[in-house]
Amino acid sequence: MLVLTRRVGETLVIDGNIRVTVLSVDGERVSIGVDAPRSAPIVRQELFDAVQAENRLAANRVAPDRLLTRLGGAPAAT
Amino acid sequence: MTAMRAARLDDVIPSAAGRLPERYTLTFPDGLIGCPDWLAFTAHEDAPNDLLLLDSLDDDDVRFVLLDARRAEPAFFARVGADDLARMQTLGVGSDPAVGVFVTVAEQPDGAVTANLLGPLVIDRRRRVGMQLVLAGLPWSTRHVIEPR
Numbered sequence A: 001m002l003v004l005t006r007r008v009g010e011t012l013v014i015d016g017n018i019r020v021t022v023l024s025v026d027g028e029r030v031s032i033g034v035d036a037p038r039s040a041p042i043v044r045q046e047l048f049d050a051v052q053a054e055n056r057l058a059a060n061r062v063a064p065d066r067l068l069t070r071l072g073g074a075p076a077a078t
Numbered sequence B: 001m002t003a004m005r006a007a008r009l010d011d012v013i014p015s016a017a018g019r020l021p022e023r024y025t026l027t028f029p030d031g032l033i034g035c036p037d038w039l040a041f042t043a044h045e046d047a048p049n050d051l052l053l054l055d056s057l058d059d060d061d062v063r064f065v066l067l068d069a070r071r072a073e074p075a076f077f078a079r080v081g082a083d084d085l086a087r088m089q090t091l092g093v094g095s096d097p098a099v100g101v102f103v104t105v106a107e108q109p110d111g112a113v114t115a116n117l118l119g120p121l122v123i124d125r126r127r128r129v130g131m132q133l134v135l136a137g138l139p140w141s142t143r144h145v146i147e148p149r
Helices: A045-058 A064-070 B002-012 B082-090
Strands: A011-014 A018-026 A029-035 B023-027 B040-046 B051-056 B063-068 B099-107 B113-115 B121-124 B129-132 B144-147
Touching: A045 B099, A064 B051, A064 B063, A064 B099, B023 B129
Parallel strands: none
Antiparallel strands: A011 A018, A018 A029, B023 B040, B040 B051, B051 B063, B063 B099, B099 B113, B099 B121, B113 B144, B121 B129
């Protein structure tokens, strides 16, 4: 991991078109502003982790037929 | 503004009911979120029920049941943020009837059936490619209850 030190109001530039600015620091909370093109979605790590965890839960083969039946579909052909 | 756009999207996007083949190979060039090796699936359409079943071609133990996002949550498009909506539109959502938005569903340990509204899959059934997004700012969770236990 690259570690850089920045002061409030200072900015990092990533890949030429993403700007990350430290807006304020209050104790352990840091406010960060990000300017990025829409093609570069930005999400909090915990949200990314939650989606990943749910992918692994939803991928479980346990009782897919029962799940399909509960949703009104036919049991899955294998 | 967002609600108006969403209303129009609802008019344009067909339900999962489709004129497309019932079974085909679907590729996710970037894999799924946190699961980059899950690239290809056999897709089975259950159009009358807005369901799509994905069987991984990369891992025999991976199978997803997907549900049309609007059936999982009727207000889905009305609540998606402007940036996320714009991103979906660049993928053809709202303009190409073959492009649909699905969510994974799971049965939780307590028996409730939940939908992951924060990680929808945009699926282009004509080109047979998909992409999973992570949405921010929605009032729901990755475990939105659609059928209680």
